[in-house]
Amino acid sequence: MVSAARSDLTKALTIETLRMWRGKLQKQASEIKVLAANRQAGHNYLLLDRYEAGIVLTGTEVKATREGKVQLKDAYGEVHNGEAWLVNAHISPYSHGNRMNHEPVRRRKLLLHRTEIDKLQGKTRERGFTLIPTKIYLKTGRIKCELALARAKRLYDKREAERARTTEAEARQALRQRQ
Secondary structure, three states: OHHHHHHHHHHHHHHHHHHHHHHHHHHHHHOEEEEEEOOOHHHHEEEEEEEEEEEOOOHHHHHHHHOOOEEOOOOEEEEEOOEEEEEOOEEOOOOOOOOOOOOOEOOEEEEOOHHHHHHHHHHHHOOOEEEEEEEEEEEOOEEEEEEEEEEEOOHHHHHHHHHHHHHHHHHHHHHHHHO
């Protein structure tokens, strides 16, 4: 009888701890930590569709990326032979790495579903479309890359966007002065 009561108590404790852990894991899953952002992408390109892709990285690349030592300024994505690649992304060498440290600039494979790769391949063959990485972030312990299907902005598009921003800012300032 004592052993039956003890086993019920341990079951209750384990169920309670499972509920607690489930809540913590769900909270972690919803958290996204941005490691690098390509802020110039929104200025230079008209961003249309966005895709989330995993990145194949080596050990020291993962550690350097978690430290935020990533530069996406000149990076772009491409589809070649049915595979998606991240090109020209600069990941600085890991500070505590040894002689087996990684190359800072190399092609890195992107992990996407086959249907997404086929769709991107069809779109990038069209005139003017390209794949631009907008940010690299940490999601549930995995490093992900957000790719945007983009079209380059012309100079007059950039001027028009700048004009719209300034008129909006002036309108906001006028409203503040009235109040």
